[in-house]
Amino acid sequence: MIQIAVYGKGGIGKSTVSANISYALADMGKKVMQIGCDPKHDSTRALLNGRNQTTVLSYIRDTPPFDRRLGDVVLDGLKGISCVEAGGPEPGIGCAGRGILSTFDTLKRLGVDGMDIDVKVYDVLGDVVCGGFAVPLRNEYADGVYLVTSGEFMSLYAANNILKGIRNFDKGIPRVAGIIMNCRGMENEHNAVERFAEAVCLPIVARVPRSKLFAEAEKKGAPLLHLFPDSDEAAELRKIAENAVSILEDPSMLLESKPLDDGQMGRIAAGESVCPNPDGAVPDGPVCRTCVRKKGSEKKREKLVASCAAAGAVYGCSTVTDSVTVIHGPRSCAHIMSSSRNLSEIRRGRRRMFIDDPQFMRIDSTDMDDTVSVFGGADLIEQKIRDLIQEGCTRFFIVTTCVSGIIGDNVIDVITALSNLHPNLYFRVVEADGNIMGDWEDGYTEAADAVADMIDRNIEASGKCVNLIAERYFFRINEDKDDDAVALLKQFGLKVNCRFMYETDMDSIVNFKRGTLNYMVNDDAMARGVAKVLERKIGIKAEEDLLPCGMYELSRFAERIGETFDMREEAAEIVKREEAEYRSAISELRKRLEGKKVFIESCYIHSIDWLIELIRDLGMEIVFIGFAPEREWKAEKRRESRFEGEFKFTKDYWPDDIRIDTDRLRPDIIIGDSGRSDITDVHHMSFVRAGVGVKCVIRFAREMADIMAAPPVEGWRITGKGEMMGDERYAGN
Ligand code: SF4
Numbered sequence: 001m002i003q004i005a006v007y008g009k010g011g012i013g014k015s016t017v018s019a020n021i022s023y024a025l026a027d028m029g030k031k032v033m034q035i036g037c038d039p040k041h042d043s044t045r046a047l048l049n050g051r052n053q054t055t056v057l058s059y060i061r062d063t064p065p066f067d068r069r070l071g072d073v074v075l076d077g078l079k080g081i082s083c084v085e086a087g088g089p090e091p092g093i094g095c096a097g098r099g100i101l102s103t104f105d106t107l108k109r110l111g112v113d114g115m116d117i118d119v120k121v122y123d124v125l126g127d128v129v130c131g132g133f134a135v136p137l138r139n140e141y142a143d144g145v146y147l148v149t150s151g152e153f154m155s156l157y158a159a160n161n162i163l164k165g166i167r168n169f170d171k172g173i174p175r176v177a178g179i180i181m182n183c184r185g186m187e188n189e190h191n192a193v194e195r196f197a198e199a200v201c202l203p204i205v206a207r208v209p210r211s212k213l214f215a216e217a218e219k220k221g222a223p224l225l226h227l228f229p230d231s232d233e234a235a236e237l238r239k240i241a242e243n244a245v246s247i248l249e250d251p252s253m254l255l256e257s258k259p260l261d262d263g264q265m266g267r268i269a270a271g272e273s274v275c276p277n278p279d280g281a282v283p284d285g286p287v288c289r290t291c292v293r294k295k296g297s298e299k300k301r302e303k304l305v306a307s308c309a310a311a312g313a314v315y316g317c318s319t320v321t322d323s324v325t326v327i328h329g330p331r332s333c334a335h336i337m338s339s340s341r342n343l344s345e346i347r348r349g350r351r352r353m354f355i356d357d358p359q360f361m362r363i364d365s366t367d368m369d370d371t372v373s374v375f376g377g378a379d380l381i382e383q384k385i386r387d388l389i390q391e392g393c394t395r396f397f398i399v400t401t402c403v404s405g406i407i408g409d410n411v412i413d414v415i416t417a418l419s420n421l422h423p424n425l426y427f428r429v430v431e432a433d434g435n436i437m438g439d440w441e442d443g444y445t446e447a448a449d450a451v452a453d454m455i456d457r458n459i460e461a462s463g464k465c466v467n468l469i470a471e472r473y474f475f476r477i478n479e480d481k482d483d484d485a486v487a488l489l490k491q492f493g494l495k496v497n498c499r500f501m502y503e504t505d506m507d508s509i510v511n512f513k514r515g516t517l518n519y520m521v522n523d524d525a526m527a528r529g530v531a532k533v534l535e536r537k538i539g540i541k542a543e544e545d546l547l548p549c550g551m552y553e554l555s556r557f558a559e560r561i562g563e564t565f566d567m568r569e570e571a572a573e574i575v576k577r578e579e580a581e582y583r584s585a586i587s588e589l590r591k592r593l594e595g596k597k598v599f600i601e602s603c604y605i606h607s608i609d610w611l612i613e614l615i616r617d618l619g620m621e622i623v624f625i626g627f628a629p630e631r632e633w634k635a636e637k638r639r640e641s642r643f644e645g646e647f648k649f650t651k652d653y654w655p656d657d658i659r660i661d662t663d664r665l666r667p668d669i670i671i672g673d674s675g676r677s678d679i680t681d682v683h684h685m686s687f688v689r690a691g692v693g694v695k696c697v698i699r700f701a702r703e704m705a706d707i708m709a710a711p712p713v714e715g716w717r718i719t720g721k722g723e724m725m726g727d728e729r730y731a732g733n
Pocket residue numbers: 308309310311329332333336400401402403433434435
């Protein structure tokens with residue numbers, strides 16, 4: 001069996017040529033199947049005497065998988081030719097390229113490969129604009145490719161593009177059968193096609209003249225070969241079928257694809273001759289076959305994207321407790337996005353959160369399937385929102401994914417229509433389109449923008465309350481409602497007004513501006529992004545200091561609170577009490593930790609002064625502090641450390657070198673946030689920010705002392721008495 005694909009610019013006459021090739025092959029005694037891959041599904045009309053053909057895609061849409069039969073989409077045409085039409089979505093909706101993929105997949109599943117066929121002819125739209133239309137170019141489908149072209153430049157340009165497409169798939173195997181000149185009757189037409197053919201080193205297999213017979217055959221709904229078998233036109237078309245048979249017998253007739261670059265194509269258009277490309281190199285084109293990167297180009301580490309913008313947007317939007325975030329995409333996207341938080345919690349050993357986590361419950365999805373990716377998902381998102389309204393939901397964030405972006409669903413229009421119907425409900429679309437906005441952080445910041453839209457700009461700050469900005473679950477130690485931040489503020493007689501982007505209800509977001517002070521909980525690109533959004537949208541500025549962690553920061557915080565709320569003495573008193581507790585706990589822990597060597601590596605956390613302060617107070621020795629490079633594309637800058645002159649900070653440090661450095665410096669513990677776990681012979685402690693206030697720092701120190709008491713490597717054993725014993729090296733710690 002041989003498979004041939006007939007490619008060419010839209011309207012160039014591929015279907016006519018394909019139907020005649022199929023007819024000629026069948027006339028030569030071959031068993032032929034013709035598969036039309038143009039969404040306008042008229043490839044096999046001439047072979048079916050105008051009969052209507054059910055397209056594979058409409059069949060997929062209307063027939064449940066278990067009821068599908070190959071015979072329903074394969075019709076017998078003239079001379080016993082098996083006819084198939086892929087079909088496609090309505091113009092402007094869905095993704096026709098994806099439709100081609102689905103068609104091939106379905107035909108395979110229905111057993112097309114088991115049919116007794118000598119030649120398969122694929123009639124393909126030649127404007128290779130995406131991977132879907134390039135499917136028939138893949139080795140598994142097309143053994144040989146014919147390019148149909150006239151002498152018009154756009155037609156030659158499309159032919160050259162197809163050659164580029166073939167080159168991306170050919171893996172060095174020659175697969176081009178030749179050029180079919182389908183004349184339009186323009187001046188110098190033969191010359192233009194011949195110059196192009198010579199430049200790309202391909203033969204012109206047939207020169208089909210412009211002829212009224214084609215129009216006549218089309219009117220009668222039959223191939224020209226069937227109606228005018230003795231015409232010159234028929235003789236020329238037969239040459240293609242004969243060429244295909246020769247290839248079937250001798251595949252070495254197939255040639256390599258040697259497309260021209262843009263400059264060379266320009267010269268063809270100008271009527272000049274172009275020397276054949278010796279190796280078919282495309283100097284200005286992408287050369288990697290699996291992506292558009294130049295071969296050998298280095299992946300830049302700092303450009304790696306951890307997760308998509310849609311995931312960040314979903315996380316950010318779903319922090320609003322009395323709303324639902326609808327992911328407009330496949331179920332797998334929703335699964336990844338909803339489980340990422342839970343997985344992180346499991347990794348941190350708080351399985352209880354997995355069960356209780358309400359944020360997980362606030363995510364819904366349109367669960368697109370393959371059909372939607374072909375035919376569009378506007379109906380699906382509309383129906384999902386209608387169902388949720390029925391269930392009583394009143395506030396919606398809608399986040400778009402890659403798939404909705406690729407198929408071009410107009411989600412904004414759907415949601416605008418729904419919001420006109422339901423003016424009392426809240427709708428907000430975040431067009432993440434997967435990662436069109438960037439990565440997780442960009443999506444999260446975009447979600448902040450969406451959430452900030454709800455803030456009432458007219459409210460004035462009042463009362464002893466503060467806003468917390470950009471708290472995130474993975475920077476938190478205590479998940480309980482009455483956590484460190486709330487407890488600390490309570491000590492000063494303050495309340496949390498709004499936890500912007502952390503388990504917050506709509507009401508507190510609306511009243512955000514009531515807060516007198518605004519504190520970022522962490523200092524990183526995301527938190528700063530959210531703070532910038534708030535500054536831009538509602539004109540509030542976050543405090544320069546973070547919410548305090550450790551003694552020094554607590555003192556500064558107390559000063560600020562004392563000044564703002566006119567309570568200097570009370571604030572100083574609180575600091576005194578906290579300091580007493582801190583000093584007493586630290587002096588106990590110092591007995592266990594003094595003199596131990598600490599290695600710090602930080603990829604993500606920007607403010608580690610609290611950690612340096614703690615280690616110094618514990619009498620430990622810092623042997624190394626390394627910071628990963630700042631990510632320039634995020635305009636990320638670490639704030640100056642107040643320990644800058646006291647300790648050496650190694651900037652642009654990647655923990656890849658950690659093995660060498662720990663061998664050299666022999667630390668007792670590595671405290672890091674890169675997640676490196678392959679150094680198994682040194683104690684490890686991962687850190688983010690210990691929390692808020694001073695108690696969290698004491699807790700961190702205790703945890704460190706406990707970790708140091710256990711062996712860093714395996715060494716646990718059960719004694720004869722059934723007791724579990726650690727490595728002897730750590731006895732007495
Ligand atoms: S939206 Fe795109 S990048 Fe994000 S999970 Fe879905 S498929 Fe992956």
